[in-house]
Amino acid sequence: MVDKLAWGILGTGSIARVFAQGLAGSKTGKLVAVGSRSQAAAERFASQWNVAHLHSSYEALLSDSEVDAVYIALPHTLHAEWAIKAAEAGKHILCEKPIGINHAQAMAVIEAAQRHNVFLMEAYMYRCHPQTRRLVELIRSGAIGQVRVIQATFSFQTGNDLEHRLLNNRLGGGGILDVGGYCTSMASLIAGVATGQGVVAPSAFEAVGHVGEASRIDEYAIASLAFPGDIVAQLFTGVQVNGENVVSIFGSEGSMLVPNPWTPNRQSGKSAIILRRNGETEAQEIVIDSDLGLYSYEADTVAAHIEERQAPEMSWQDTLNNMRMLDQWRAALGAVYDLEEPDGPDQELPLHKRPLKVRPGSIMKYGRLPGIDKPISRLVMGVDNQRTWSHAAVMFDDFFERGGNCFDSAYIYGGNGHCEKLLGQWVSKRGVREQVVILDKGAHTPHCNPEALTQQHRESLERLQTDYVDLYMLHRDNPEIPAGEFIDVLNQHYRAGSMRAFGASNWSIARVIEANRWASERGLKGFVAMSNNFSLARMIEPVWAGCIAASDPESRKWLTETGMSLFPWSSQARGFFVGQARSSDVTDAELVRCWHSEDNFRRLERARELVRKYNVLPVTIALAYVLCQPFPTFPLIGPRTLTETGTSFPALTLELSPEEVRWLNLED
Structure with a gap:
């Protein structure tokens, strides 16, 4: 024992x-x-x-x-x-x-x-049972040929007690979350095995169902999925209707039926898979002997893989893939839990239910800007990839706890101010307004003029639930308007206290010089920062119309001489340094259009050489290049997952030498 x-x-x-x-x-x-x-x-x-x-x-x-x-x-x-x-x-x-x-x-x-x-x-638990292992072996061996259709059901009739966890919105009730996950995880498992891709996500997901008027949870629902390899799946789940609760798999050469896929046997015994091959009149019963109970296998699976920290039976990637499908299923029905709303119960604290604070041992570095009396984290979280409160709260909490305190948003992000609203709700709920630096942008083309700037800025403050932003930036330039007119209106807002400092995004250096000369001659505040594209990879074509890069030699020389702070967007070249980018791979048209060039692939190869030296990812080298410039940089990062956030942080501790910085940029 x-x-x-x-x-x-x-x-x-x-x-x-x-x-x-x-x-x-x-x-x-x-x-x-x-x-x-x-x-x-x-x-x-x-x-x-x-x-x-x-x-x-x-x-x-x-x-x-x-x-x-x-x-x-x-x-x-x-x-x-x-x-x-x-x-x-x-x-x-x-x-x-x-x-x-x-x-x-x-x-x-x-x-x-x-x-x-x-x-x-x-x-x-079904993933740990020998029956599931045998099912996987049959699929992999081609027992029914090419898998084409998967049908999975897990549904039952519960009572009518709205306080019961299965019918209670506050307790995460509903069929999709309780038993629908068995169906999605089985479909993904079979599709992954059939295509040899391991964990596989659906390429299409559609669903219909019934959300109870009183319960406000999904009471029964059906989903149709398409997976790679021309595999389709039909899933049925619910807590207010009895289902057959079987799994059927149809292939080019036959079919399989799993009569008891979810709870084969809670104690030791036998279970079966029914195999029917095309052209054969008799079905074959494949019997699986199990000497342990279902949950005994589950406990032993944990012990068997404890040193690896996860088990192949249900890996972390499996879990994330499955949860994303469940989110899609509920979203298709409009089934939302109170706990997923910013005004829902118990939303003032992160998931661990402690006040938000920086974790011990944070490696974040900080800089300063004139007019802003707070340190500013050298990495800036882009607030444009979050679409729900739950996602935004988890991403922002994690960034803050890692030491990040600067958030970049804009009037146009998310449509109708959605991203600004999410950021404002998070700052208000967490009570961290004086601990964070909000970089907000406005006056985007075609509304790039002083009047629109004022109107948008006021609306942004309402969305952000604050009476000031720490750093305000013009989102685009309008060369038809003298730079001084922008400076004048920005100073009005500065004097009113609604912005502590301001700058410009996607302005040319000539226009910035023009604006700051106007300010200097009149004793006004000028731009303290810019936010143009800057990365190890050269932007071949603008990602969006009106975008400007500052990575050319003349811009870098000017930034170095003036000490102007740069908040570079696409600091990691929008994924060019993630994975294994190759000149022959043209599947991502946007990546090809903006970043594919002979010199960029040479930079990528040099980054890979330093990967071998420093034992980090290529994207870490690319971000360290931006951080190690001879002028102040505060790179904007746009992670969609916590893993992506985590891969950015090691760049903070990677001190590239000036020679390495020049060598990476082909200046040798």
Whole structure:
């Protein structure tokens, strides 16, 4: 017994009891502790399962030094919070599905597991059973030829109690989140095996269903998906209608039926897959013997892969892919949880439910700008890739906790001020207005004039829920208007206190000189910063009309001589340094148009040479190039995921020499 993995269970509900029974039959695990919010519930559970350590709080269980791993058996809406706290406590984690109520929460849980170096798996137990392993083997061997159609159902009829977790919006109810994830994860698994692509996302996703007027959750729904390899899938889930609950797979040479795909057997026994080949009158029953129960296999899977920190049965990428599909399914029906709204309950704190603060050991570096009395993080979070409150909150929380405090937004981002509103809601909810630097932009073509600037700036302040922005930038230039007219109106807003400093995005150096000469001659404030394109890769064609780069030798010379601060956009060349860009790969037309050139591929190759020297990613070298210029730079980054944010930060500690900077830019 001393060699067995010591488990603690958070929660004492029905699934906790099922897992405890599975642990009793496990070859690798033993149950040593249980945690509940009720002392009486903990005592009853401990008595039933002969548990040595019982705790009347979840925190106490996570503090138990005898516990190696925890099984999180709580309501859906508590999964992310307690998985993150378990990771912080250094416990390995098996989290009951779903790992969070959306993709953003799943990202946050996985990031916490990575940061604290603990095992994490989402508990789709069917993935660990020999029946699923045999199904994968049959698909891979071509038993039914080329897979063409997948049908998967998991649906049942529950009662009418709107306070029950399955019908309760506040508790993350509904069929999609509770059992629809089995269907999506099975379809993705089969498509991935059939195409040899591993984890595969659908190329198309459409859905219809019924959202209860009283419950406000999806009560039953159907989704149609298309996967690579010309594979299509039809999925059916619900909590208010009984389904057949089988999986059928149709191929070019036959079909397979899995009569009991989700719970083959909770105890040891036999299960079966029915194989029908074209032209054969008799179906073949493929029997799978299992010497353990379903949840015993799940516990043993954790132990088998604990050193790898994730299991191939349900990898982190699998979880993220699956959560994204569930988000798509709910979005198609308009099913939104209160906890996903900025004005919903308990939205003042991050997922871990502690006040927001910079984590110890942050590697962020800071700079200063005239007129702004706060340090400014050298990396700036672009606020243009976030479309929901949940996604924005997770991304912004993480950036802030890493030491980032500067956020770049604009009047036009997201349409109808959506991105400005999300940023304003986050700053207000978190109470961090005096700790963050807001860079906001306005007066974009065709509304690039002093009058539009004033109107947009006032509207932006309302959206941002603030009476000032730290740094305001003109989003485009209008050469038909004298630069001095812009300077005059910007100074009016500066004197009114609605902007601490200002600058210009996509202005030529000649126009910036003109503007600052006007300001100097009249004792006015001038531009303190620019935001033009600047990256290791040369922008061949403008990404958007009216865009200007500042990476040419003359611009760099002027920036160095004047010390003007640059907030470069597309500082990582919009993905040119991510992955394995090749001149022969023209699938991304925008990347080809803007960045493909012989000299840029030479720069990429040199970046790869430094990758081998510094053991970092090419994108890290590219960002370090921008950070290591002889003039102040505050690169704008536009991560869509926490992983993308994480890959940017190592550049802060990579001090390229002036010689390496010149060599990377082919100046040798």
